[in-house]
Amino acid sequence: MAEIVIDRVQKSFGATLALASVSLAVADGEFVALLGPSGCGKTTLLRIVAGLETQDGGRVLIGGKDVSALPPRARGIAMVFQNYAVFPHMNVRANIGFGLRMAGAERARIARQVERTAALLHLEPLLERYPAQLSGGQRQRVAVARALAVEPQVLLMDEPLSNLDALLRLEMRAELKAILHEAGTTTLYVTHDQTEAMGLADRIAILQGGHIVQTDRPAILYRRPATRFVGGFIGSPPMNFLATEASGGHVGLGALRFACPRANGPVLLGLRPEDATISESGMGFELAVIEPMGSHALLTGRVDGQMMRVVAPPDLAARPGDLLHLRPDPARVVWMDATTGEAINA
Amino acid sequence: MRSRTLPYLLIAPASLLLAVLFLWPLVQTAFLAFRAPGPLGVDVWSLAHVRRMVSDFDFHTALFNTLGLVVVVVPLQFILALTMASMLRHIRAGRSLVLWIWSIPLGISDLAAGLVWLAILSERGYLNTVLHAVGIISGPRSWLTYETPGVLFAAIVATELWRATAIVLVILVAGLDMIPREYAEAAEVFGATPWQRFRRITLPLLRPSIQTALILRTVLAFEMFATVIAIGGRNFPVLASKAYNWQYFDQNTGVAAAYALVIMGAAIGATLVYLRLLRSPEQAR
Ligand SMILES: Nc1ncnc2c1ncn2[C@@H]1O[C@H](COP(=O)(O)OP(=O)(O)O)[C@@H](O)[C@H]1O
Numbered sequence: 157m158a159e160i161v162i163d164r165v166q167k168s169f170g171a172t173l174a175l176a177s178v179s180l181a182v183a184d185g186e187f188v189a190l191l192g193p194s195g196c197g198k199t200t201l202l203r204i205v206a207g208l209e210t211q212d213g214g215r216v217l218i219g220g221k222d223v224s225a226l227p228p229r230a231r232g233i234a235m236v237f238q239n240y241a242v243f244p245h246m247n248v249r250a251n252i253g254f255g256l257r258m259a260g261a262e263r264a265r266i267a268r269q270v271e272r273t274a275a276l277l278h279l280e281p282l283l284e285r286y287p288a289q290l291s292g293g294q295r296q297r298v299a300v301a302r303a304l305a306v307e308p309q310v311l312l313m314d315e316p317l318s319n320l321d322a323l324l325r326l327e328m329r330a331e332l333k334a335i336l337h338e339a340g341t342t343t344l345y346v347t348h349d350q351t352e353a354m355g356l357a358d359r360i361a362i363l364q365g366g367h368i369v370q371t372d373r374p375a376i377l378y379r380r381p382a383t384r385f386v387g388g389f390i391g392s393p394p395m396n397f398l399a400t401e402a403s404g405g406h407v408g409l410g411a412l413r414f415a416c417p418r419a420n421g422p423v424l425l426g427l428r429p430e431d432a433t434i435s436e437s438g439m440g441f442e443l444a445v446i447e448p449m450g451s452h453a454l455l456t457g458r459v460d461g462q463m464m465r466v467v468a469p470p471d472l473a474a475r476p477g478d479l480l481h482l483r484p485d486p487a488r489v490v491w492m493d494a495t496t497g498e499a500i501n502a
Numbered sequence: 503m504r505s506r507t508l509p510y511l512l513i514a515p516a517s518l519l520l521a522v523l524f525l526w527p528l529v530q531t532a533f534l535a536f537r538a539p540g541p542l543g544v545d546v547w548s549l550a551h552v553r554r555m556v557s558d559f560d561f562h563t564a565l566f567n568t569l570g571l572v573v574v575v576v577p578l579q580f581i582l583a584l585t586m587a588s589m590l591r592h593i594r595a596g597r598s599l600v601l602w603i604w605s606i607p608l609g610i611s612d613l614a615a616g617l618v619w620l621a622i623l624s625e626r627g628y629l630n631t632v633l634h635a636v637g638i639i640s641g642p643r644s645w646l647t648y649e650t651p652g653v654l655f656a657a658i659v660a661t662e663l664w665r666a667t668a669i670v671l672v673i674l675v676a677g678l679d680m681i682p683r684e685y686a687e688a689a690e691v692f693g694a695t696p697w698q699r700f701r702r703i704t705l706p707l708l709r710p711s712i713q714t715a716l717i718l719r720t721v722l723a724f725e726m727f728a729t730v731i732a733i734g735g736r737n738f739p740v741l742a743s744k745a746y747n748w749q750y751f752d753q754n755t756g757v758a759a760a761y762a763l764v765i766m767g768a769a770i771g772a773t774l775v776y777l778r779l780l781r782s783p784e785q786a787r
């Protein structure tokens with residue numbers, strides 16, 4: 157049993173507040189992605205869990221034990237560093253085997269594990285090379301292999317695929333997911349790439365400015381963002397937000413009327429680009445740009461003077477300047493408070 | 503084309519200056535050592551000065567003393583400096599102040615340093631005053647005589663440790679500061695104990711600085727002169743003081759030059775050994 161519990165952890169660097177009061181639980185064998193824009197405190201939180209940084213307040217528990225006062229080597233973790241930290245004076249083989257050597261594993265087991273993880277990360281031809289002779293992406297794979305080789309109970313990864321080219325990243329993503337799932341490794345995975353988080357994680361925690369704003373399964377995060385920020389950060393293209401005014405529990409947009417959980421006052425209507433269909437009637441959409449993406453066409457235009465993006469069938473016959481009509485799926489519409497940006501629940 | 507020759511053009515003045523001011527005296531020294539007046543009154547190639555040096559009554563003592571000092575002082579200084587540098591890494595506030603204080607002896611000339619320790623260890627020096635005050639000795643007592651070469655040796659070692667450990671320290675501190683923290687952190691996450699981190703990560707990454715420090719320190723130790731003169735005088739001959747004596751008391755530049763060549767040969771030999779033993783594999787940067 158190796159669950160991670162982060163309990164009201166705080167951290168400041170001088171006047172910079174890095175983590176306000178962060179709580180997060182990762183169940184045994186679960187894969188949680190910590191997702192947020194650059195500088196929001198992801199690395200800081202991961203380093204606190206690893207014991208490389210000391211929190212100003214709060215506790216970290218691993219496997220039910222408070223490890224807040226323990227040094228990193230006593231926490232039973234493995235980690236992939238954002239800047240790789242692959243040892244420059246050791247070749248790839250020695251780097252991958254480092255953790256097992258420190259644990260005093262037998263030679264045969266080390267050799268076996270090194271071969272196995274090297275194969276997993278396509279590093280076999282590079283085993284005798286030194287880091288200076290590797291590309292950034294190759295070094296990053298060595299860092300991942302070094303962490304996987306020890307078969308950890310708890311794995312912390314800080315943007316481990318950020319430096320791979322798109323194709324390799326996709327492949328590694330799938331393999332990583334399969335390996336970690338099979339091994340039942342408890343994983344906390346830091347990334348700023350929402351597709352990566354969506355694809356890999358059992359649950360995603362969204363970190364913004366040192367706060368966790370929402371933690372949930374990817375599908376729910378996508379459907380029911382807790383804040384405007386989450387709706388805009390998850391999904392590509394992001395969720396559309398239209399500023400409107402509710403009156404008598406309804407909102408009118410173009411020719412359409414929507415039931416709104418807020419009776420009166422300014423609200424934001426949130427709508428995913430794929431949740432509106434183009435039809436004969438509905439709200440008016442002045443098409444400005446059309447981008448053919450192969451599987452679909454991405455339309456950018458204006459509704460009531462506000463920018464909006466919509467996904468349309470690839471064979472849509474329309475031109476910039478045309479006036480189209482949209483019919484949003486009322487079940488998919490979300491509502492946000494216009495000032496706080498937080499979801500209004502019915 | 504131009505970009506290839508330009509670097510050489512730019513380093514040419516410095517190389518030339520070094521050659522003139524360094525290599526030329528070297529060649530001259532060799533001439534002085536290996537040329538002696540021949541039967542016709544003109545200088546010819548000869549081993550006369552070298553023979554004279556080797557048959558000098560305390561040549562072997564000087565050689566032995568010099569080597570002894572190098573073998574004892576350099577490793578001690580290295581271990582001391584490495585320990586001090588590692589301790590400095592754990593200090594946050596006041597680090598530069600501590601480093602500054604530790605480096606003060608560097609600002610003192612080696613002769614002055616020798617005299618400081620002479621003042622401590624001489625017959626009526628501070629040490630005897632203290633020993634007398636606490637009743638260990640009853641009257642003035644000489645520590646530094648030709649009858650006590652062991653004490654002389656120890657006093658010179660102490661002086662050198664006090665005076666010149668800081669030069670090794672400064673080089674090692676600069677080297678340690680250049681090693682990114684992340685390597686030690688990664689090692690720690692993967693289970694390395696503090697000793698393993700030092701042994702497996704810090705030491706290998708520090709190798710270039712260690713090499714520089716050891717070469718510099720060893721070469722200087724072979725040339726040790728002023729501290730030895732101040733404390734041991736003629737009672738503790740070393741190669742450099744022998745060269746000095748032959749030049750100024752015996753007025754024999756040839757033998758002095760032969761001594762100088764022995765010192766230089768030893769320094770070059772030590773440098774080559776360090777370069778070979780402590781080289782980093784090329785692929786590992
Ligand atoms: N060692 C440090 N000293 C001072 N400020 C830091 C330090 N580490 C991180 N920060 C600050 O804390 C905030 C969070 O940083 P970080 O956790 O690295 O963000 P992320 O990994 O999400 O990009 C940033 O504003 C960053 O500038």
Ligand SMILES: [Mg+2]
Pocket residue numbers: 195198199200238314
């Ligand atoms: Mg980061």
